Amino acid sequence: MPFERRIAVTVNGVRHERSVEPRLLLSDFLRQMLNLTGTHVGCEQGICGACTVLIDGDSVRSCLTLAVQADNAELRTVEGHGQAQSLSALQRTFKQCHALQCGFCTPGFLATIEDMLNKYPLENENRIRELLSGNLCRCTGYQNIVDAVIAARDDLAQSEAANQQTQQE
Amino acid sequence: MKPAPFDYCAPQSIDEALARLAAAPQAKLLAGGQSLIPMLNFRLLATDLLIDLTGIAELRGILPHGRSVRVGALTTHHEVETSALIRERFPVMGEVMRHVAHLAIRNRGTIGGSLVHADPAAEWPLLAVLLQARLHAVGPSGKRAIDAQDFLLGALTSSLDADEILLRIDFPALPRRTAWAFDEVALRAGDFALCAAAVTLSVGGSRLTGGPRITDARIALAGVADTAVRVPVAERMIRGQRRLTPELAHQAACAVRDAINPNADLHASADYRRHLCHGLVKRLLEEAQRSCAAPAADDGGDGH
Amino acid sequence: MRKRSDPARLRRPTTGETAISRPKYVGAPVERREDGRLLTGRGRFVDDVAIAGTLHVAFRRSDHAHARILKVDSKAAAACPGVVAIYVAEDIEADFQPIVAQSRMRGYQPTAQPILAKEKARFAGEAIAAVVAESRYLAEDAAALIEVEYEALESLVDPLRSLAEDAPRLHDGTSSNVLVERRFQRGEVEQAFHNPPLAVKERFRFRRKAPAALENRCYLADYRGAADSLTLHTSTQVPGIVRDALVDCLAIPGSRLRVVAPDVGGGFGGKTSLYPEEVLVCVLSRRLERPVKWTSDRLEDLTATSHGFDEVVEAELALDEEGNFLGLRADVIGDVGAYSLFPFTAGIEPVQVASFLPGPYRIDAYQGRVRCVATSKTALGPYRGVGRPAATFVMERLVDMAARRLGQDPKAMRLRNLVQPEDFPYKVASGIVWDRSGFTESLAAACEAIGYESLRGQQEEAREQGRLLGIGMATYAELTGIGSRLSASPGMPFNTGTETAHVCLDSTGGITARFGVTSFGQGLETALSQVVADELGVAIEDVTIVQGDTAAVAHSTGSYASRGAVMGAGAAMLACAALKERLLRVAGLMLNAPPEEVTLAEAGFSAPHSDRRIGFGELAKTYYSRQGAIATDLKNELGELSASRMYDPEWGTTSCGTHIALVEVDRETCQVKVLKYLVAEDCGQLINPRIVEGQNHGGVAQGIGAALLEEVIFDEQGQNLTASFMDYVLPSAAEVPRMEQVHLDLEKPKTLGGIRGMGEGGTIGAPAAIANAVADALAPFDCEVTELPITPERIFRLTRDGRDGSGRGN
Numbered sequence A: 001m002p003f004e005r006r007i008a009v010t011v012n013g014v015r016h017e018r019s020v021e022p023r024l025l026l027s028d029f030l031r032q033m034l035n036l037t038g039t040h041v042g043c044e045q046g047i048c049g050a051c052t053v054l055i056d057g058d059s060v061r062s063c064l065t066l067a068v069q070a071d072n073a074e075l076r077t078v079e080g081h082g083q084a085q086s087l088s089a090l091q092r093t094f095k096q097c098h099a100l101q102c103g104f105c106t107p108g109f110l111a112t113i114e115d116m117l118n119k120y121p122l123e124n125e126n127r128i129r130e131l132l133s134g135n136l137c138r139c140t141g142y143q144n145i146v147d148a149v150i151a152a153r154d155d156l157a158q159s160e161a162a163n164q165q166t167q168q169e
Numbered sequence B: 001m002k003p004a005p006f007d008y009c010a011p012q013s014i015d016e017a018l019a020r021l022a023a024a025p026q027a028k029l030l031a032g033g034q035s036l037i038p039m040l041n042f043r044l045l046a047t048d049l050l051i052d053l054t055g056i057a058e059l060r061g062i063l064p065h066g067r068s069v070r071v072g073a074l075t076t077h078h079e080v081e082t083s084a085l086i087r088e089r090f091p092v093m094g095e096v097m098r099h100v101a102h103l104a105i106r107n108r109g110t111i112g113g114s115l116v117h118a119d120p121a122a123e124w125p126l127l128a129v130l131l132q133a134r135l136h137a138v139g140p141s142g143k144r145a146i147d148a149q150d151f152l153l154g155a156l157t158s159s160l161d162a163d164e165i166l167l168r169i170d171f172p173a174l175p176r177r178t179a180w181a182f183d184e185v186a187l188r189a190g191d192f193a194l195c196a197a198a199v200t201l202s203v204g205g206s207r208l209t210g211g212p213r214i215t216d217a218r219i220a221l222a223g224v225a226d227t228a229v230r231v232p233v234a235e236r237m238i239r240g241q242r243r244l245t246p247e248l249a250h251q252a253a254c255a256v257r258d259a260i261n262p263n264a265d266l267h268a269s270a271d272y273r274r275h276l277c278h279g280l281v282k283r284l285l286e287e288a289q290r291s292c293a294a295p296a297a298d299d300g301g302d303g304h
Numbered sequence C: 001m002r003k004r005s006d007p008a009r010l011r012r013p014t015t016g017e018t019a020i021s022r023p024k025y026v027g028a029p030v031e032r033r034e035d036g037r038l039l040t041g042r043g044r045f046v047d048d049v050a051i052a053g054t055l056h057v058a059f060r061r062s063d064h065a066h067a068r069i070l071k072v073d074s075k076a077a078a079a080c081p082g083v084v085a086i087y088v089a090e091d092i093e094a095d096f097q098p099i100v101a102q103s104r105m106r107g108y109q110p111t112a113q114p115i116l117a118k119e120k121a122r123f124a125g126e127a128i129a130a131v132v133a134e135s136r137y138l139a140e141d142a143a144a145l146i147e148v149e150y151e152a153l154e155s156l157v158d159p160l161r162s163l164a165e166d167a168p169r170l171h172d173g174t175s176s177n178v179l180v181e182r183r184f185q186r187g188e189v190e191q192a193f194h195n196p197p198l199a200v201k202e203r204f205r206f207r208r209k210a211p212a213a214l215e216n217r218c219y220l221a222d223y224r225g226a227a228d229s230l231t232l233h234t235s236t237q238v239p240g241i242v243r244d245a246l247v248d249c250l251a252i253p254g255s256r257l258r259v260v261a262p263d264v265g266g267g268f269g270g271k272t273s274l275y276p277e278e279v280l281v282c283v284l285s286r287r288l289e290r291p292v293k294w295t296s297d298r299l300e301d302l303t304a305t306s307h308g309f310d311e312v313v314e315a316e317l318a319l320d321e322e323g324n325f326l327g328l329r330a331d332v333i334g335d336v337g338a339y340s341l342f343p344f345t346a347g348i349e350p351v352q353v354a355s356f357l358p359g360p361y362r363i364d365a366y367q368g369r370v371r372c373v374a375t376s377k378t379a380l381g382p383y384r385g386v387g388r389p390a391a392t393f394v395m396e397r398l399v400d401m402a403a404r405r406l407g408q409d410p411k412a413m414r415l416r417n418l419v420q421p422e423d424f425p426y427k428v429a430s431g432i433v434w435d436r437s438g439f440t441e442s443l444a445a446a447c448e449a450i451g452y453e454s455l456r457g458q459q460e461e462a463r464e465q466g467r468l469l470g471i472g473m474a475t476y477a478e479l480t481g482i483g484s485r486l487s488a489s490p491g492m493p494f495n496t497g498t499e500t501a502h503v504c505l506d507s508t509g510g511i512t513a514r515f516g517v518t519s520f521g522q523g524l525e526t527a528l529s530q531v532v533a534d535e536l537g538v539a540i541e542d543v544t545i546v547q548g549d550t551a552a553v554a555h556s557t558g559s560y561a562s563r564g565a566v567m568g569a570g571a572a573m574l575a576c577a578a579l580k581e582r583l584l585r586v587a588g589l590m591l592n593a594p595p596e597e598v599t600l601a602e603a604g605f606s607a608p609h610s611d612r613r614i615g616f617g618e619l620a621k622t623y624y625s626r627q628g629a630i631a632t633d634l635k636n637e638l639g640e641l642s643a644s645r646m647y648d649p650e651w652g653t654t655s656c657g658t659h660i661a662l663v664e665v666d667r668e669t670c671q672v673k674v675l676k677y678l679v680a681e682d683c684g685q686l687i688n689p690r691i692v693e694g695q696n697h698g699g700v701a702q703g704i705g706a707a708l709l710e711e712v713i714f715d716e717q718g719q720n721l722t723a724s725f726m727d728y729v730l731p732s733a734a735e736v737p738r739m740e741q742v743h744l745d746l747e748k749p750k751t752l753g754g755i756r757g758m759g760e761g762g763t764i765g766a767p768a769a770i771a772n773a774v775a776d777a778l779a780p781f782d783c784e785v786t787e788l789p790i791t792p793e794r795i796f797r798l799t800r801d802g803r804d805g806s807g808r809g810n
């Protein structure tokens, strides 16, 4: 192979070293080289959001990122959020709200929402919908996803309030 | 949809990047990759070497310089969106960033990449002409500074040479009492705008000079020409007036509509774009006038 | 009678003979069983299946919409690194029998669908050459180097042009470009249209859509030479149909040809056809004796996956002075693209427009004509709602136009003309029979729930302020769960009337239920578990569902046409009842009681005069594994503790609903904002209200997309200008409103369990409701909404030009 590069990437806490072609998209690296097939590909143009993962905590399109650009980075993919038996808080609200149908878009939504919850106050439904607009879902009509975000936001606010209280005590 | 093969390097300094660029005439610079990688994926573009600029620390950051602000070319949309300095000095910029694509793209996409890419409907070129930015670049024959209006030559065309690197963008301070307003119309939230518009109104003068007047008015548009444009004829109609009446806003908006010559595309005809422009500009002028009149107008504006 | 979905009321009392104890699951908003794996990235979609040694395919596709292929030069491509082989049509011809969608419809002209275009390309994006390489990257490198020489032919972009005598024929040997033509006639149409007090006539245009499931199509074929067996992993809605077709096409016996559709990322009709790429990976895997995979990218999906809708409809409604419908006539021209797709043919979409046009209304005189016209575009296939979205759009627009002309309220006009409760069963002019369903009730319920009268008041006020508020409603009806007495595939030589369930208790006490109906987001794994668990009195976790695998049952055609739940649940009930009978006999023996006295509840068997409770595990172990415990005669008679049953609902059943939308058109931007949306529908017994509501949310979102944003656009040369998600605009969360739902459960239909099909209703009602709402909002202008999507550009032209508006052309 021409132009091979050696990279080291930490994904969900596990360090991987691989030789890759510079043109290899991060989405393909995750799916094909690391067998982390939870990251999905829907457009390879940045529009659908299905491939969104967290790089150093920021949501990023893995179809618009080269694997070589992730050298030395910390990634979190859907496989790192929780297990079927021990879902993350956000995954639980997704299940409770029936926020997924075929589930193809779901991993991307989870990454986007984690980032949204971190970065924005999500003060109202319009704002939430606006921030979700970079992830397309063809199945759910979004309502239950919006509800899941609202539930996750409120849960987070509650647990933060509880934390503050225990700290004060 | 996979890119054709290319080589890759990630220089750590501007000099190293320049050297790489000089040695490989077909090379492309990579910033956030949010415009470049889609083109590579579609094989609309081929290159033999990608020079990744993201490792060059001195290309990042937002710094005050007197009353103006310097933004490194590799600063991301999201960094601008959340910068306290920007919020204080150019609140319009922070507001506009919310309309640029989506969070995941704002996390990567950069001001420099957007300006060099020069999409006719992109927001950064609009801001650059609105705020009369000066762009600083470096090439084999040294540094130069270019005014935004001269930098943006046309659709996907900037005046940067292939062997030059955009370093930073300087935004000169706005007059003290400046109100602003921005809005855009897109088919779907986060999409490139069918038409985007921003206005600023600056008020100056006092009783001594015969009462306050509009000392400066700017109207900038994107999505309605090959590149972001200002509309001097309409700005002149407003400048020097005591206040901007609804009637004047309407006349200025008509002047804007008549001055532009939009392209038609799949989703919007030239006439529809003219119609959008008129409505947007009129509403934004009125909004800006309202916040001029409001007591807090000195330090910014309302946007919405 | 009207109930909002309140979980508490959804626990229905026991009915019917098959119910064993109080049902615990059916009717309850049970959380989904598939969610665990899908939420954690452990789902298994076809592209996730990795088999060592897999080769990857990329295509060189036609640059022209209609052209003779003179020469394909792949020399340079063949020399690329990693390339294993490159094929054109001639290279593989001998390896398969062509695919031809057949139909007994009179005058139907079938078109063979090439795997790779030979001699001629008939749409831009049709595959001409296939590159097989070690990776998709390498395959694409080579495909880019293949040179094709064409002789351009006239592109047939406008179906009206295609209809013309002198238009070139897209397919040699056809007598015209009309692939299907049908007429419907009932009643005295001439008379109805002879000087009626009022007639409203319009020419409507419903523009082409792309199903655009988020998962692109993906196929992985794995041929094993030693066993002469083939496994195809495919993102299909219809594995059974694919298997049966491939057996003929590839001459591999069905026992060695297995088609697996694991998790499928949405379908919406776009995955109900057998595709050339699907056949090709099989052919190439057999040739090369290596696993071969093709994963569509979005560009390929938007150009080579079947499109939906796309009709020109001229329709006229005659009324008397009071607003009673006298007659309806319509001429439908369907733009069906280049090929008649297997198995549902070019007729599937446009014929349903004509046959469903009278909708839920009493119309004695109807005349409909439909022509399905071939053009040099991507083939048209089924898309959610099939025919009925366009039919409902046309009919509901005519109703509103008539109401406006007569100065009547649209609600009153509808109530007057809908099939009334006492009219059921009602035979529609096109031959469809509606069984009792809440046509008028859904309208009344929708109006009540949304506060129709006060909404009108609100509109009045808004209008006074110069705001453009509009209210639109649409009532529709559909046939679901169609059995053998009708056909979901008129005139097509396969059986869509039955589905199978196989339920088995294995020697460890495990319960496995196998189905032919597939799931691609509808949550059938959960819904069917609910049914089986209730029927067998066990916990839902005790049931394992197997579906999406032709090895599961002997025959199936899969999920489409809102049949999955009706037919799957029916078959499950029958199979469970049969299994239960066996289990009771075994349990009786173990409890020393006659089988009729044994009860099965809470996962255990008991009898009146015994304290003993036998669980499924104990029963299974005793029966299968304890030698001598069960008499030989009985074992010989009962055999395996399993039962397999087919269910045929015969006529199927009617589902219906009314949608109401409140929209505002922004004068400045010409954009439409949906402010309120409500669905009232009659879908019988809900198996899982949470899933039903989710289906409606999704269906309505697609309908709103179809009404406001989505449109596949071709230029004059037949190039698809909307071949990316940038230009084919799917709605995002910001464009879709929050919606409310009302579920009516009036009289239970005759289907087992009283289930009516659902899943498509959202997409059927929404385009019409939105169109009517926008038209209502634009009432101050002298214009009518006759074309969907009603984009800002079209609204701009309508409001500027009045009546004529835009795009009245084809």
Ligand SMILES: Cc1cc2nc3c(=O)[nH]c(=O)nc-3n(C[C@H](O)[C@H](O)[C@H](O)COP(=O)(O)OP(=O)(O)OC[C@H]3O[C@@H](n4cnc5c(N)ncnc54)[C@H](O)[C@@H]3O)c2cc1C
Binding pocket: A045, A046, A047, B028, B029, B030, B031, B032, B033, B034, B035, B036, B037, B038, B053, B073, B074, B099, B100, B101, B102, B105, B108, B109, B110, B111, B112, B113, B114, B116, B117, B119, B121, B122, B123, B124, B160, B164, B165, B166, B167, B190, B191, B192, B193
């Ligand atoms: C789905 C989607 C939606 C989007 N929507 C919008 C939108 O609504 N509005 C909008 O404005 N943008 C939008 N964008 C584009 C986005 O803002 C990009 O980030 C931006 O246009 C390019 O910035 P980049 O840093 O990613 O540049 P890159 O893609 O890395 O580069 C773009 C070009 O600039 C050159 N370049 C980059 N940096 C330099 C430099 N320092 N010196 C010289 N040349 C340089 C590159 O060589 C390349 O030619 C969207 C993108 C996507 C994928």
Ligand code: FES
Binding pocket: A040, A041, A042, A043, A044, A045, A046, A047, A048, A049, A050, A051, A052, A061, A062, A063, A064
């Ligand atoms: S696949 Fe990356 S955004 Fe669609």
Ligand code: FES
Binding pocket: A099, A100, A101, A102, A103, A104, A105, A106, A136, A137, A138, A139, A140, C214, C265, C266, C521
């Ligand atoms: S759940 Fe299917 S695309 Fe979102």
